[in-house]
Amino acid sequence: MGTDLREVKAAGKRPSGLPADLAGVVGLTSVVVAAAVLPIVNETLVRALVAIPFALFAPGWALVAVLFPHGHHETDESGGDRTVSDGLTLYERVALSFGTSIAVIPVVGLVLDLSPVGLAPDAVVASLAGLVLALVAVAVRRRRALPSELRYSVPYRRWLSAARSNLFRTETSRDTALTAVVAVSLLLAVGSVGFVAVDPKQGAQFSEFYLLGADDSGDLTAESYPQNFTVGESRSLVVGIQNDEQTTTSYTVVVRLDRVELRASSTRVVESERLHRFEPRLAANETWHRQHAVRPSMAGERLRLTYLLYRESPPEDPTVGNAYRDARLWIDVNER
Structure with missing residues (x-):
């Protein structure tokens, strides 16, 4: 089932605000930059914990948001016998975000390696953060150019409600827990690749x-x-x-x-x-x-x-x- 069209319209009633998904990307980027700059945390495990989801997800999500500003919804026309779909589903966006993030990071690293700056960790973080923020700005502009009912939006309230109801159902709680374990394991495995690119170690210092x-x-x-x-x-x-x-x-x-x-x-x-x-x-x-x-x-x-x-x-x-x-x-x- 696609997202209910009424919910999409309700989510787009504030055209001047930063969309929730892009606001989350900006927030994660700010946290990563702070973890790289602040001397209290830049040598601790906190830096790795925030760098992994950032490298794994943020660049790709921002790029996908630029390329696909439309939301995905399904509407039955007057006869009820035809379905119209626009944009990408959530699962397609997430899959593309992972793939494009893993593709974007090596390109940024190659450009830095060929530049006078080199592959210093601070330069990598600054370059990725700047790229993500620039893509977010373009994505916001593209979404605002569309009618509010056609923009992509995140129905997070419905997701939270559905997650609570499914989690506490006895017959599905075990499956939910196993799915969560598999998902976290996959994120950590793939995210480690992104973290190595964000925080490269080039031998002795x-x-x-x-x-x-x-x-x-x-x-x-x-x-x-x-x-x-x-x-x-x-x-x-x-x-x-x-x-x-x-x-x-x-x-x-x-x-x-x-x-x-x-x-x-x-x-x-x-x-x-x-x-x-x-x-x-x-x-x-x-x-x-x-x-x-x-x-x-x-x-x-x-x-x-x-x-x-x-x-x-x-x-x-x-x-x-x-x-x-x-x-x-x-x-x-x-x-x-």
Whole structure:
């Protein structure tokens, strides 16, 4: 049986409001974005629990809503011997939504992979959310262009009433429970595919940190470092960071010149001066280079020029021991 035409007309009496099904898609999209952004929940199981139904259902439902704005209803004409049907049934919409969601997500992932942004989880979530919201806007416009009695609408009140009556009937309660178990198992199995696409894991997450020097021809290499300095005079190095953390990351680079005392099993800093500080913010897979003019004021032989890398802010006393990454050079600094 199709949806009663009177119910379809009643559901379409508020043409200015967001349809219930599309409002649910917008709400689910907002929850997914919040779960990806909020630091309290983005590393918990909550993110997976909302990402699975979003990836499995929301993109496809929004696209199907754009393509098929008509509702499905059946009416008997005056003689009662002919049936007229429009649009898709609920089951057809759900089936198409699953299929198109699984088809849309890899396409979005391919576009991102070929772009400078890359397949960072935040970029995937943002792209899918933006796509879903854009499709919802188009779907709303297409539905409003139709007469209210022809628009697709969700008769959720009738569904809830029917579900309550069937659930508490003794002869059908067991079948209902088994059907629910099978449905949930299927959703979890297929949804895991979508979740992998929404939250891709690309191996280890790390940052590359390095120093480069210019050779005689001006090319940057990992060998041509300046080793002899003069107090008050500058010589240049290039500091490099490659962000492979799979997400946008804020860094702090602290540059120190240390006079150290080498012991049998440890190194003790006798004197130190802080030379510079950088605070770059890099998108996933972005590379950062910065030329640094080193101008020491402390003279001595075998001084340790140390570059300390931190994610976010460094502690009050930055050291090799508490740095995320470090790069060191041994240099000689002569008096003028």
